[in-house]
Amino acid sequence: MSAGIDVREPVEQILAPLPDEEPPRRRFLFSGWHLMLLPLALVMLAPMVWMLLTSVQTLAETEHFPPVLPSGVRWQNYTDVLQLSQFPRWFLNSMIVTVVVVLSNLLLCSLAGYAFARIRFFGRDVVFILVLATMMIPFQVVLIPTFLIVRRIGLIDTLGALIVPNLAGAFGIFLLRQFFKTLPVELEEAARIDGASRLGILFKIVLPLSGPVLATLAVVTFLWTWNDFLWPLVTISSSNNMTVQLGLLTFQGAHKTNTNLLMAANVMSIAPVLVLFFVLQRYFIRGIATTGLKG
Amino acid sequence: MGDVVFNSVRKEFTGQTVALDDLTLQIPDGEFMILVGPSGCGKTTALRCVAGLEKPTRGTIRVGDRVVNDVSPRDRDIAMVFQSYALYPHMTVYKNLAFGLKQRHVDKAEIDRRVRAISTMLGLDALLERRPAQLSGGQRQRVAMGRALVREPAAFLLDEPLSNLDAKLRVQMRAELKRLHTRLAITTIYVTHDQVEAMTLGDRIAVMSNGRLQQLGPPQQLYDEPVNLFVAGFIGSPPMNLVRGHAEGGRVRAGDLSVELARVPNGDVALGMRPEALVLASDGLPTFELLVDVVEPLGDEVLVHGSTAGTTVETGAEEEEVPMLLEDARAPITARFEPGVRFRAGDRFLVGVKPDALHAFDLRTGERVR
Amino acid sequence: MNARRIVQSDHLAGWAFALPAIVLVVVFGIVPIAWSALMSFQRNNLLAPPEWIGLDNYRAFMNDPLFKTSMVHAGVYTVLFVPASIAGSLFVAIALNRRIHGIRLYRTAIFVPVVVSSIATAIMFLWLLDANFGLANWVLQKFGIGSPAHPVGFFSSSDGALYSIVLVTVWGWIGFNVIIYLAALQGVPTELLEAATIDGAGHWSLFRNVTLPLLGPATLFLVVFSSINAIQLFDEVFFLTKGGPGTSTYVPVYYLYTLAFQQGIAGYAAAIAYVLLAVILVLTVIQLGVGKRMVYYAS
Secondary structure, three states: OOOOOOOHHHHHHHOOOOOOOOOOOOOOOOOHHHHHHHHHHHHHHHHHHHHHHHHOOOHHHHOOOOOOOOOOOOOHHHHHHHHHOOHHHHHHHHHHHHHHHHHHHHHHHHHHHHHHHHEEOOOHHHHHHHHHHHHHOOHHHHHHHHHHHHHHHOOOOOHHHHHHHHOOOHHHHHHHHHHHHHOOHHHHHHHHHOOOOHHHHHHHHHHHHHHHHHHHHHHHHHHHHHHOOHHHHHHOOOHHHOOHHHHHHHHHHHOOOOHHHHHHHHHHHHHHHHHHHHHOHHHHHHHHHHHOOOO | OOOEEEEEEEEEEOOOEEEEEEEEEEEOOOOEEEEEOOOOOOHHHHHHHHHOOOOOOEEEEEEOOEEOOOOOHHHOOEEEEOOOOOOOOOOOHHHHHHHHHHHOOOOHHHHHHHHHHHHHHHOOHHHOOOOHHHOOHHHHHHHHHHHHHOOOOOEEEEEOOOOOOOHHHHHHHHHHHHHHHHHHOOEEEEEEOOHHHHHHHOOEEEEEEOOEEEEEEOHHHHHHOOOEHHHHHHOOOOOOEEEEEEEEOOEEEEOOEEEEOOOOOOEEEEEEEOHHHEEEOOOOOOEEEEEEEEEEEOOOOEEEEEEEEOOOOOOOOOOOOOOOOOOOOEEEEEEEEOEOEOOOOOOEEEEEEOHHHEEEEEOOOOEEOO | OOOOOOOEEOHHHHHHHHHHHHHHHHHHHHHHHHHHHHHOOEEOOOOOOOEEOOOHHHHHHHHOHHHHHHHHHHHHHHHHHHHHHHHHHHHHHHHHOOOOOOHHHHHHHHHHHHHOOHHHHHHHHHHHOOOOOOHHHHHHHHOOOOOOOOOOOOOOOOOOHHHHHHHHHHHHHHHHHHHHHHHHHOOOOHHHHHHHHHOOOOHHHHHHHHHHHHOHHHHHHHHHHHHHHHHOOOHHHHHHHOOOOOOOOOOHHHHHHHHHHHOOOHHHHHHHHHHHHHHHHHHHHHHHHHHHHHOOOOO
């Protein structure tokens, strides 16, 4: 089953052409649609805007009803968060885990995806179906046993618990295999004739051609890992080893009434993903659209 | 009353592309008009203007007795067959045919009657419950036509409807189209880039290039009396042979050829001769020497490709830049002979031309001077 | 064997390349799936060795009111979330599918919520919908709904808590659906719309007879995908309501979590996980079955 759509071209269109790339037939400076789109956009952004505003308010302002706009900008909220909690540590933990998982996925899923796409080996098709099957299974089914396995390995309450199980995901294997299959085999065969090893072909020919799909995988993996909550919740107990998401929970518990600080912490937790989003918007969107294409 | 009139129509797209430049054209009720020209000449734009899918920047378009510039395509009483057929993929053939009538709230019994009549006429009866994906190219094409005809429009517009069919089917469909038109007598505007299609189908042909109408007339007239170099080079396959020459005092010299042509003003000219106008040299005919390059026996005729002294002339109707693998300063010549001539590559022989069959074009303006 | 051909049998290389990933998927994917099935037939408190109890866990569902409640809530939530997010996103996608000035900004505004984590979203809405100081209540009171003494308790009212969670999650997911729909909308061939216009279709008829049917595959995908996600609701419940007030927002995965990691009843929790899996499978099969008949796929 697929969404019946080919996303390679539409993805670019979704991001709308820049003015100098392609002049559209009609370009209304004012169109009736603005009357609908603007309120809609504002409503969608309202929670985030409100969070931002609250994050620079004083405590007294937050406890005011009706709600007020901040009279000044209390940047101290942010430093307070950093000092009153282990936020820097949590941020670092999230960064480490996410970056390692992303890089590992890129490497291991490339290797496996290439093998599934281009090498015939004993049991290949059966194994691939098994890999696909794990994609279909919802996380709560594997949650408890995975916890037990991680505990058996002795990684509970360490960053390892967050990293090791996610070093290679079925999604990445599937995504890359599908992509590699679309590349013309002749390129690799030509390299083979020139004497390249399989590993060499992968790294020197195939991967350089796979920029967009690798970026998509990286972005999707980053997003999922950074935002993950349930798994850290289950495996991490000491504050030292918490990720940002888990840390937010702790922070909220400890500073329930300091809404301004909580919002500041929230802003900081979202910031990396937002930055990544704005820089790599294209790949986020392709990642989402690709989900609509998978099996 | 289904006549269609273009009145000084100009169409510009953003970016200063002028797709149509002052097009004035009258298509009387019931005529089969062909718009033909190379890609980019504006023929599809002109068609879309009639349909209402494009709006003229200047000028007016009339369908029937009213100006339709500001009338939406729905209300213009026209029907169109797209190059890609644009059949509704999720509807059966029956529903595809009925869709237009349903939109206009025609009652069910009448819809059924008309759909079945068209379906029988086009041979679609067995396919009514199928979906487009289950049809062959030719069948889809007929459904597309049926969908247009079932509405009994005032004007019937076709945008290269046969170009996606294989050659044999194309020939078949051409004949069917002609038959249909004779039977239904609807004003038809047909766009194509294939001049063979144009010649075989049209009552009149409008040759277009760069947004301008080059010549308008019945097929034979365009063939026999091309009004400029472009039309001369575009109509006719194989194309007209052209050699650069010079006219002085009623005599034109081009390459080897030297011919008395009265009333040709002095100056540089292009001399044109159609392949069938060339004969084996005989007394009294102006001649030139042909160096044979390739001989193509086609069964009912023989095409001899070669070259003669002189240089050829570009008409603007050439499809692509085909580098001529000839020695410098020779003009390519194609001659058409009855089967039976025996020539081989490398042969040289004298070719004669009947002066009546010669065309001359002013080299500067491209216009015919004789 | 042709040394030139790339796709050929090379068992050593194949396994060497794929092994790390396969090992990980097996250890952290296949094994847990099987183990979980095993656990569902055990009594397991995650500490002591488990004991085999056969189908007792599965029989226990019948007598567990909390289980039934959580399943009902999952159903209600899904029935609310899926249509709302799909219909809403279709509407938004249509609005966003035009070339006007600034469309890029509008699209970005709609997409951004998708990248925000569920926890961050929950925090935002916890504050926005706060009973005493929240912006939402202030706006509502301007329309005469509620008052400072009796504000609308979004998460503190047992009637409204589940709906509030619907609101929060729809906000977070609409951008995802919009992207899918935008891609599908842009896949509708222009000539088809032109042909329909010439045939006499007006705007609404164009949408109903041409666009909507061609959006069938995308809609089916979204229905299935959204349903699967909806049934697995956890993060927002954990953070915003802890299943409450009372048990009004108890959902299966949250129940599962509390059973396994707070009460040490892991065997039963595994059984619940498998029941949930079965429900998802059945639902998906039904949806795909209905979909295949109603949805047209362009060949």
